[in-house]
Amino acid sequence: VIRVEDLRKTYRMGSTLVEALRGVTFSVERGEFLSVMGPSGSGKSTLLNLIGALDRPTSGRIFLDGLDITKLSEKELAIIRRKKIGFVFQFFNLIPTLTAIENVELPMVFSGLPRRERKRRASELLELVGLSGRERHKPGELSGGEQQRVAIARALANDPSVILADEPTGNLDTKTGEEVVSIMERLSREEDKTVIVVTHDPEVAKKTSRIIEIRDGTIVT
Amino acid sequence: VIRVEDLRKTYRMGSTLVEALRGVTFSVERGEFLSVMGPSGSGKSTLLNLIGALDRPTSGRIFLDGLDITKLSEKELAIIRRKKIGFVFQFFNLIPTLTAIENVELPMVFSGLPRRERKRRASELLELVGLSGRERHKPGELSGGEQQRVAIARALANDPSVILADEPTGNLDTKTGEEVVSIMERLSREEDKTVIVVTHDPEVAKKTSRIIEIRDGTIVT
Ligand SMILES: Nc1ncnc2c1ncn2[C@@H]1O[C@H](COP(=O)(O)OP(=O)(O)OP(=O)(O)O)[C@@H](O)[C@H]1O
Ligand SMILES: Nc1ncnc2c1ncn2[C@@H]1O[C@H](COP(=O)(O)OP(=O)(O)OP(=O)(O)O)[C@@H](O)[C@H]1O
Numbered sequence: 001v002i003r004v005e006d007l008r009k010t011y012r013m014g015s016t017l018v019e020a021l022r023g024v025t026f027s028v029e030r031g032e033f034l035s036v037m038g039p040s041g042s043g044k045s046t047l048l049n050l051i052g053a054l055d056r057p058t059s060g061r062i063f064l065d066g067l068d069i070t071k072l073s074e075k076e077l078a079i080i081r082r083k084k085i086g087f088v089f090q091f092f093n094l095i096p097t098l099t100a101i102e103n104v105e106l107p108m109v110f111s112g113l114p115r116r117e118r119k120r121r122a123s124e125l126l127e128l129v130g131l132s133g134r135e136r137h138k139p140g141e142l143s144g145g146e147q148q149r150v151a152i153a154r155a156l157a158n159d160p161s162v163i164l165a166d167e168p169t170g171n172l173d174t175k176t177g178e179e180v181v182s183i184m185e186r187l188s189r190e191e192d193k194t195v196i197v198v199t200h201d202p203e204v205a206k207k208t209s210r211i212i213e214i215r216d217g218t219i220v221t
Numbered sequence: 222v223i224r225v226e227d228l229r230k231t232y233r234m235g236s237t238l239v240e241a242l243r244g245v246t247f248s249v250e251r252g253e254f255l256s257v258m259g260p261s262g263s264g265k266s267t268l269l270n271l272i273g274a275l276d277r278p279t280s281g282r283i284f285l286d287g288l289d290i291t292k293l294s295e296k297e298l299a300i301i302r303r304k305k306i307g308f309v310f311q312f313f314n315l316i317p318t319l320t321a322i323e324n325v326e327l328p329m330v331f332s333g334l335p336r337r338e339r340k341r342r343a344s345e346l347l348e349l350v351g352l353s354g355r356e357r358h359k360p361g362e363l364s365g366g367e368q369q370r371v372a373i374a375r376a377l378a379n380d381p382s383v384i385l386a387d388e389p390t391g392n393l394d395t396k397t398g399e400e401v402v403s404i405m406e407r408l409s410r411e412e413d414k415t416v417i418v419v420t421h422d423p424e425v426a427k428k429t430s431r432i433i434e435i436r437d438g439t440i441v442t
């Protein structure tokens with residue numbers, strides 16, 4: 001359901017070029033639970049951002065459900081992102097002026113879910129990640145790991161078929177981290193969702209069905 | 222060299238009170254390498270922020286080198302923070318408009334180090350954390366773990382006698398994380414610095430001389 005072909009990404013900084021991805025090719029099946037590992041700075045977030053249509057590759061192709069998303073306009077990409085993809089950012093990207101529950105509701109506001117249904121689902125998702133007592137806290141009133149869990153709940157808001165999670169357990173204790181990984185594993189196994197998790201934690205990778213290793217912008221497994 | 226007595230911190234949110242720390246007492250010797258562990262939301266960052274004089278306790282006392290810092294003015298606290306304490310924030314708090322090397326230089330600008338000495342030391346510290354090739358990148362042009370390492374280098378800028386690190390390896394791969402922990406261990410053993418690291422990673426805690434466990438705002442070890 002996801003395929004990338006010879007994907008490259010070069011960042012330009014003034015006169016310096018940084019090759020973050022240097023030709024990455026792989027496929028992911030529907031319902032697969034895949035992890036991407038590699039040293040700090042090896043290109044993992046760059047890869048996830050391209051698959052999640054949050055950034056454009058320098059060259060190469062990305063197929064989502066058979067559709068080459070590198071050929072789409074910004075508008076078409078925004079629709080695909082909203083409907084199909086749930087993204088957990090490495091640094092959460094929560095909106096600081098909204099409460100935890102309002103942050104989780106936001107994707108459902110854009111997809112037009114009725115208010116009552118939206119609030120009920122947001123509350124359920126916060127309960128799922130263990131944050132029922134923190135619905136009205138704003139991000140500044142939450143701990144690091146609590147913010148991370150709000151970001152995970154938000155990624156699940158529109159029940160996406162693809163979940164891309166960039167280091168979703170970095171700020172969580174072992175037990176809470178295991179609960180998050182088992183939520184993602186269950187979504188892939190029971191609801192046939194395709195889950196890609198970038199992680200540094202071998203314990204998280206162990207629970208996935210396949211590990212892709214990246215080093216210096218290329219796949220080494 | 223650090224002692225906290227019956228430390229309490231209650232956050233007020235409108236009409237709601239959140240008791241983040243409920244009476245914490247312990248001491249840390251000079252040159253000790255201590256870890257603080259506990260579930261997400263248990264009060265670790267709150268504790269570190271109080272010891273680092275970044276926030277005021279609701280009640281209780283904090284002694285730094287025998288001086289009760291809870292009795293000091295904002296101005297006196299700022300001087301102590303700048304001279305004695307190096308703080309690695311859970312989310313780095315780098316200045317987005319400055320490059321990596323400028324971020325590391327900044328504490329030395331405030332402490333009045335001559336420009337050439339400041340630049341030499343900042344470059345050395347970035348090399349120590351493995352970022353020589355990224356000195357001119359701004360935070361937005363760095364990966365998560367690279368930003369984290371800039372924050373670690375910056376905390377060491379004024380050669381502080383106390384280093385407080387809040388989850389310094391959450392975004393680092395195993396090898397890079399081990400390098401950071403061994404830097405901290407060496408600073409405590411060879412230079413008699415007092416290092417407190419908040420961590421979720423048992424592998425990091427294993428390298429420390431003592432582990433304090435916090436749960437629901439109190440010490441449980
Ligand atoms: N906007 C940018 N401009 C220039 N270089 C960049 C930019 N974003 C990332 N880089 C560089 O590209 C490389 C890959 O970055 P990326 O964020 O994908 O790494 P990563 O594998 O996610 O690392 P980490 O595990 O530390 O989060 C890094 O070396 C980084 O310095
Ligand atoms: N400004 C605030 N207002 C209200 N509640 C707060 C505030 N800051 C933190 N809290 C609450 O206090 C508790 C302790 O927060 P703290 O950040 O110290 O936890 P932590 O142990 O560092 O967690 P983590 O491992 O997730 O970073 C949390 O439950 C959090 O919701």
Ligand SMILES: [Mg+2]
Nearest residue numbers: 045090364365
């Ligand atoms: Mg990353």
Ligand SMILES: [Mg+2]
Nearest residue numbers: 143144266311
């Ligand atoms: Mg914290």
